[in-house]
Structure formats: structure tokens, C-alpha cells
Amino acid sequence: MRKRVRPTEHSDGENVSSSFRMQKKTTVCQEKKGLASKFWFWVKSGAFALCAIFIMMPILEELPEIIRQRVYYHRIRAPFVFDLSHPAELALNHTINMYLEPEEGISLGIWHTVPDGKWKEAQGKDSAWYHRSLKDGSPVIIYLHGRTQTRAAKHRIGVVNVLSSIGCHVLSMDYRGYGDSTGKPTEEVLTKDAVWLQRWAKEHSGGSRVLIWGHSLGSGVATNTAVRLMEQGVLVDGVILEGAFKNARGAEPQSYFYRYSWTIKRLILRDELGDMIFPNDENVKKMRNPLLFLHSEDDHLTTLRNAEQMYQAALSVQDDKRVRMVTFEGSLGYLHNGLYKDPRLPAIIKNFVVTTEEMS
Numbered sequence: 218m219r220k221r222v223r224p225t226e227h228s229d230g231e232n233v234s235s236s237f238r239m240q241k242k243t244t245v246c247q248e249k250k251g252l253a254s255k256f257w258f259w260v261k262s263g264a265f266a267l268c269a270i271f272i273m274m275p276i277l278e279e280l281p282e283i284i285r286q287r288v289y290y291h292r293i294r295a296p297f298v299f300d301l302s303h304p305a306e307l308a309l310n311h312t313i314n315m316y317l318e319p320e321e322g323i324s325l326g327i328w329h330t331v332p333d334g335k336w337k338e339a340q341g342k343d344s345a346w347y348h349r350s351l352k353d354g355s356p357v358i359i360y361l362h363g364r365t366q367t368r369a370a371k372h373r374i375g376v377v378n379v380l381s382s383i384g385c386h387v388l389s390m391d392y393r394g395y396g397d398s399t400g401k402p403t404e405e406v407l408t409k410d411a412v413w414l415q416r417w418a419k420e421h422s423g424g425s426r427v428l429i430w431g432h433s434l435g436s437g438v439a440t441n442t443a444v445r446l447m448e449q450g451v452l453v454d455g456v457i458l459e460g461a462f463k464n465a466r467g468a469e470p471q472s473y474f475y476r477y478s479w480t481i482k483r484l485i486l487r488d489e490l491g492d493m494i495f496p497n498d499e500n501v502k503k504m505r506n507p508l509l510f511l512h513s514e515d516d517h518l519t520t521l522r523n524a525e526q527m528y529q530a531a532l533s534v535q536d537d538k539r540v541r542m543v544t545f546e547g548s549l550g551y552l553h554n555g556l557y558k559d560p561r562l563p564a565i566i567k568n569f570v571v572t573t574e575e576m577s
């Protein structure tokens with residue numbers, strides 16, 4: 218009440234006697250007060266909006282980058298920051314870290330692991346030794362990893378160790394934007410870089426067989442690469458697809474959670490996913506190189522059913538000597554990443570590598 222009366226007293230110094238006038242004045246004052254509070258409301262809102270815009274600006278600018286991140290997950294690192302330049306500390310003691318430039322201004326972090334029969338000889342050797350050893354006639358396998366993290370992820374090191382144990386060189390690359398590689402990932406540049414690396418490996422190994430291993434997202438890069446090279450008149454010596462998906466749009470994760478999050482993502486990221494296809498299902502019909510599918514029955518991210526469909530599609534254009542599929546029982550619990558743990562894997566891969574040799 219006091220508040221209401223006070224403005225009346227100050228309004229014009231008049232002695233107010235009529236209760237009617239008093240009432241009226243009070244109303245006027247209330248209106249005035251209402252206007253003032255509206256005024257302050259808008260000032261405050263305006264200031265708030267300005268602050269919000271000011272804070273949001275950098276985020277809005279980053280939006281395309283954030284969306285890209287939600288597609289490729291290239292900025293998601295392991296909880297520990299690995300030193301990618303010291304692979305020996307990560308259980309790869311016959312490995313050297315190198316950087317190659319597929320084009321000016323782009324540097325890709327790559328590990329070169331030599332066949333593990335050479336591990337002792339490799340101790341303390343420099344990059345020139347590693348580079349020379351690439352020409353020793355052993356097959357070379359380019360390892361193209363899946364989404365998230367870097368070439369230092371445990372299951373990736375696991376695969377590299379298996380490949381090295383069967384006498385292969387491994388080139389394990391971090392795509393643009395991943396790990397210590399520069400640039401930004403897109404389907405086109407990932408494919409371009411893998412094509413470039415295949416050609417580099419062919420040239421620097423003196424023509425040894427160069428196979429491509431693609432896991433998950435890497436399976437898409439691998440088949441794109443094989444098709445792109447075919448268009449350039451080069452038949453890849455062999456492709457191994459671990460946990461391959463049908464294509465980036467039609468992927469059907471097995472588990473409910475991943476299917477749900479994938480559906481949401483597809484709705485939100487329509488545009489960004491629009492330029493990401495990785496058409497494995499189409500590519501395998503075009504490919505004419507030896508092809509091995511590896512899939513775990515309990516893979517929760519890429520269904521066995523999709524892999525089987527692609528295997529059948531590949532069989533419709535090539536015979537069963539060139540196209541194979543090995544599945545792993547669900548009871549083993551390998552899921553999407555764990556195939557490297559299987560004691561049969563070295564023999565399976567060795568067998569495939571030998572077959573590709575016979576067929577070439």
C-alpha cells in the first residue's frame with residue numbers, strides 16, 4: 218500500500234481529498250508503474266538476448282563442425298591422451314610413426330608396423346630402415362579404422378598385431394581430422410586419401426601386394442577406394458571388411474538403443490548425412506577383387522544380416538574362391554570391435570592373403 222500512495226504524494230503536491238480522485242490517481246500511477254516495469258522488462262530481455270547472441274555466436278559458427286563431429290566422431294579421443302608418435306609404448310615395438318602428405322597442407326599420421334618376425338631387428342631403427350623394409354616382398358595391409366578415437370585404440374592395435382604376426386606390413390592411418398592428422402573428414406577426402414595411400418604403398422613396396430582392411434566406417438572407405446581405383450584401371454589385391462554396414466543411410470544397428478539414436482541422428486543430420494553415403498551394398502557389386510567379410514553374430518552396430526546380403530550380392534558377380542565370409546559365434550561376445558581376440562583369426566587372414574597371391 219505504501220508504495221502505491223507515495224507517487225500520489227509526489228505527483229503534483231496537491232492535497233488530495235476525494236477518495237474518487239485518490240482512486241483514479243492510484244490507477245494512473247499503477248499504469249505508470251506498469252509501463253515502467255514493461256520498459257525494464259524489455260530492456261532486461263534485450264540485454265539478455267544480446268548476451269545470449271554474444272555467447273551463442275561462436276557456437277553457431279561452429280555448428281557445421283559440431284554436426285560433422287556427430288557424424289564422424291573424429292574428435293572423440295580415448296580417455297587417456299596417447300602419444301601417437303611413440304607406438305612402441307602402445308605394444309607396437311616394431312612400428313614407426315610417420316606423416317605423409319597426400320596433398321599440400323594435409324598431413325596424415327600413419328604407423329608403419331613391420332612383420333613381427335623382424336621385431337628384434339627393428340629395435341632402434343630409423344625411418345629410412347622402415348622405408349627400405351617395405352620392399353622386402355611381404356604383403357602390405359592398409360588398415361582403415363572405424364569412427365571415433367585414433368589408430369591407438371586398443372582393438373585397432375589388436376588387429377595390427379594379428380596382421381603383423383602373419384608376416385604383413387601394416388599401414389595404419391588416421392583419417393583427416395582424426396588423431397594428429399590435419400584437415401576435416403568428408404566421404405570424398407577419406408576415399409581420396411585411401412586411394413592415395415594405396416598407390417603410395419604400391420610404389421614404395423616395389424609392387425608387393427597391397428590389401429585393404431576396413432573396419433566399420435573404414436569398410437565404407439575401403440569399398441569406395443576399391444571402386445575408385447578400378448575406375449582408374451587398378452584392381453586392388455584384396456579387401457577385408459570387418460563389421461561392414463550396408464550404407465551410411467540404410468545402416469540398421471541391431472540393438473534397440475543404437476537403432477533409436479541412429480534414427481534420431483538421421484532426422485537431425487539429414488543434410489550432413491546427405492553427402493555421406495559410403496554405399497558398400499552398391500560397391501560390392503562393382504568390385505572384382507578378392508573380398509573377405511568378417512562379422513560377429515552379436516555385432517550390435519552393424520547387423521550380420523546386412524553383411525550376409527552384401528556377401529550374397531558379391532557372390533552374384535564373383536565366385537566363392539574370390540569372395541568369402543567368416544562369421545563368429547555370438548557366444549564369444551566380440552560385438553563390433555572384438556574379432557582381433559579370436560585365436561582363429563591369424564589363420565583365416567593368412568589363408569585369404571595366400572589365396573589373393575595365387576589368384577593374382
Ligand SMILES: *[C@@H]1O[C@H](CO)[C@@H](O)[C@H](O)[C@H]1NC(C)=O
Pocket residue numbers: 309310311333336378
Ligand atoms: C615386441 O613385439 C613382439 C611382437 O609383437 C613381441 O613378441 C615381443 O615380446 C615384444 N618385445 C618387447 C621387448 O616388448
